[in-house]
Amino acid sequence: AYKLFQVLPEAHRLREHLTYYTSGVHLAGVNRTQAVWTQEQMRDFGLTDVNIVEYFPYLNYPREQRVAIVEPEPLLFDADLREPIVDEDSTSHLQRDIPPAFHGFSASGNVTGRLVYANYGRPQDFARLRALGVNMTDTIVLVRYGQVFRGLKVREAQEHGAVGVLIYSDPADDGAARGAVYPDGPWRPPGSVQRGSVQFLSDYPGDPLTPGVPAHRDAERLAREDVTNLPKIPSIPLSYTNALPLLRALSGHGPSALQAGSDWEGAGAHSDAGADPGVTYSVGPSEARVNLVNRMEGRITPIWNVVARIEGWAEPDRAVIVGNHRDAWVFGAADPGSGSAVLLETARSLGILLRAGWRPRRTIYLCSWDAEEYGLIGSTEWVEDHLAWLQREAVAYINVDNVVMGHHFVAFASPSLNPLIYQVTKDVALGGTSGSVYDQWVNDAPKKHQAETESAVGGADPIINADNDPPARHLPPVVHPLGSGSDFTAFLQHAGIAAMDFSFVGYGGTYHSAYDSRHWMEKFVDPHYHYHRAATGVLGGIALQLADASLLPLNLTTYADALKGYLAAVTFHDQVRRFTDKSGANCEKAVAQVAAVSDETDLELSKKKKKDKKKHDAEKKLAQCLRRRHQFNDQLGFFEQQFIAVAGIPSRPWYKHLVFAPGLNTGYASQPLPVLTESVE
CATH class of the missing domain: 3.40.630.10 (Zn peptidases)
Known part of the structure; x- marks a missing residue:
């Protein structure tokens, strides 16, 4: 087959x-x-x-969105929040069907504030803004896509006192700086918007109102205000075209991008493919005030x-x-x-x-x-x-x-x-x-x-x-x-x-x-x-x-070798190292024992019947081999469950695997040995 x-x-x-x-x-x-x-x-x-x-x-859908510079008058601007039609792409003509630029699970809100640019919105980016003396309280934070999951950008801004977040696509990351843009090439054109969810994925995935249990029609649900993995401030995604007036409004206000860090400048400052003479990626706060309106309809x-x-x-x-x-x-x-x-x-x-x-x-x-x-x-x-x-x-x-x-x-x-x-x-x-x-x-x-x-x-x-x-x-x-x-x-x-x-x-x-x-x-x-x-x-x-396959094609020796690599990749404090050295040795010993059983079972199944054996002895031996194979397959197939902690990872108990979890501050990327890594961090 x-x-x-x-x-x-x-x-x-x-x-x-x-x-x-x-x-x-x-x-x-x-x-x-x-x-x-x-x-x-x-x-x-x-x-x-x-x-x-x-x-x-629980899901939510967009009903009204607005991003606008409302003062001072020379900078007035209203973003269109739509993607332009591409003549040769027939589906792009279905404008009535295409949803506006929005973030799934974004909070509703109508907020106005000065603008702050926070690069990729990573924890280290916000830490750098604090070090530069930038006050983010009651501001609207502008960040670009990339590096970490978008929901965690919103979480960081929320924790630093922002009232709203705008996430845009910079040509340096997936647009003209990478090559020809659509429809002339495969890369993102300046009018393109990246939608997506802003759920705090590294907290827990799934229905936000029923963590750990299925969302049946009659399920007991959390109140929206008690949910921990959804943002409390509004956010909207922007195209580069719609972000440019905001970036221009920041120019000359607050520390420069070069003061902030070597990777804070996007294509607008230095790339022929996306350069704009009015964009310097200054971090602000801006003199301009921005109004963000995001009205979402949530429902079961x-x-x-x-x-x-x-x-x-x-x-x-x-x-x-x-x-x-x-x-x-x-x-x-x-x-x-x-x-x-x-x-x-x-x-x-x-x-x-x-x-x-x-x-x-x-x-x-x-x-x-x-x-x-x-x-x-x-x-x-x-x-x-x-x-x-x-x-x-x-x-x-x-x-x-x-x-x-x-x-x-x-x-x-x-x-x-x-x-x-x-x-x-x-x-x-x-x-x-x-x-x-x-x-x-x-x-x-x-x-x-x-x-x-x-x-x-x-x-x-x-x-x-x-x-x-x-x-x-x-x-x-x-x-x-x-x-x-x-x-x-x-x-x-x-x-x-x-x-x-x-x-x-x-x-x-x-x-x-x-x-x-x-x-x-x-x-x-x-x-x-x-x-x-x-x-x-x-x-x-x-x-x-x-x-x-009669024997499941799962290799535990490879798993054991990977565990050694994960342990070696983490720099531990002395007291943590003493703990991990012992537990790592125990883990390697356990995996080696399973691998030994694998070799023994494989050999047993490959033996041929000896001609001088009686029929009932051969049948008995075969039955023993089949039982042995079944046991070994279960050891292989359920091996991964040995790393499941019923109580979960202490900081986020929905995640229960002690070897693999998404990065707490990245969302997508893997964080091997999450409990140990987080304890060190």
């Missing part, structure tokens, strides 16, 4: 799937039709057990997950789960349409195998999540709803999201999955090239990641470069640790299920904008759907290996 699957995905089918998913706006909670269509498609493909699972989280509203189940023939009570979210801020060709198309083509290809008589050894679930963009809500509520069952039966979760947004393969995973990722990517051909996904991955791997690989992957076999004489030994490409930002979060960090996510990256210039369209995808990223097809091969290949 594994080899046959690789020839089944078809480019024209993937294009058909993507065409449907990008044909209209599909915000979370407002497009049940798309959920029903996804369900019907899976049933047409031969998957008979496909259901829509409904939850009732249904969302719809689509869940397909293919029952296993030998181990139906062990599950491999594959997921992708379906909702988008606008049209979502890359995010998440590419992943949705790949998930659907995986379902179609598995349907062909089913009709040919194949059944998976273990049960496979294919899940299309809703409301990921607001805060991983569909997947989180499903995990919270089925937590006990998942911890009894689920052996792995495979996630795809914006799986095609460039040409460079990247992977994030529990370390036990690393060897499987290497194996499958070697087996999947990459159309338009003469090699495999793995070949492209190795050739593209940045040299700066080689040291990371050594600590994270540890004992993985080196690659021999036969073109060099004498042969040069190279480390395999990096598989990064998982942080957050997509639907693997609840599976790994709340339930303790081995998880992974992968994608082809390179062009983030239309991320969360109206220009993340099929036209953009086919013009600049994947005109022949080679990368979509390769992504389907990787997704289905990994799922089939996990579902069909």
Whole structure:
């Protein structure tokens, strides 16, 4: 089945799937039709057990937005908060359907204040402003996208006394400074807006009103004012075009960007691609006063997950789960349409195998999540709803999201999955090239990641470069640790299920904008759907290996080596070092014991029956081997749960994994050994 699957995905089918998913706006909670269509498609493909699972989280939607300079009179300005039509992109003409620039979960408010520029809005940026004597109380803070999750920018501004936040896209980060902008190139044009959620993701994801429990219709809910992971001040995203008058209004007021730091200047100050003579990135406060109006309508509203189940023939009570979210801020060709198309083509290809008589050894679930963009809500509520069952039966979760947004393969995973990722990517051909996904991955791997690989992957076999004489030994490409930002979060960090996510990256210039369209995808990223097809091969290949292998292809030695690297990467105080040295040694010892059991079991299963054995002895031996294999598979499949602390991480108890969590002050990036790292920080 594994080899046959690789020839089944078809480019024209993937294009058909993507065409449907990008044909209209599909915000979370407002497009049940798309959920029903996804369900019907899976049933047409031969998957008979496909259901829509409904939850009732709190979401909010924009009703009125305004950003304006209201004084002094020479600087008066009203932002349009819309993205211009691109003539050649048909979906950009659907202006009535395209939502205005807004942040999911932003607070409502009508505030006016002087402007302060805070660079990327990181904790160190606000610390620098304090050191420069900048008073942020009652100001509106202007920050640019990048470096940390947008919600944490709002949190920092709120904690420093600001009354509102404006987040804009600077050409230095994903626009003209990177290359030609859309529609002439793949990068963000100056009129483009990055929407997104401002939930404090590193506190907890999912429905803000029901942390830790599923958001059923009759669930007990927190009052909005008691929620800890939502902002209390309003925020709005801006295009660079709309941010320019604000940046000009700051020029000459307060410390300069150069006084603040070497990375505080954006493209407006020094790049020919985005330079503006009136922009100096002064930090303020400005003389100008800015009015920010953000009226949001919040409500408890249904969302719809689509869940397909293919029952296993030998181990139906062990599950491999594959997921992708379906909702988008606008049209979502890359995010998440590419992943949705790949998930659907995986379902179609598995349907062909089913009709040919194949059944998976273990049960496979294919899940299309809703409301990921607001805060991983569909997947989180499903995990919270089925937590006990998942911890009894689920052996792995495979996630795809914006799986095609460039040409460079990247992977994030529990370390036990690393060897499987290497194996499958070697087996999947990459159309338009003469090699495999793995070949492209190795050739593209940045040299700066080689040291990371050594600590994270540890004992993985080196690659021999036969073109060099004498042969040069190279480390395999990096598989990064998982942080957050997509639907693997609840599976790994709340339930303790081995998880992974992968994608082809390179062009983030239309991320969360109206220009993340099929036209953009086919013009600049994947005109022949080679990368979509390769992504389907990787997704289905990994799922089939996990579902069909008699011994689960999870490697605990790789996990042990990764743990050593994480421990070595943290600089500890003396008293913390004494503790971690002991616990680290115990952990390595435990993993070594499991690895020894692995070797013993593998040897036992490979023994042939001896001819001089009696039949009943052979049957008895076989039964013992099968029991042993089942026990070993459970040790492998449930190993990740050994790192789950029921009480959770002290600073944020929803997150329960002691090895992996999102960075407390970054949101997306992984923070290995979070309790130890936070105690040091």
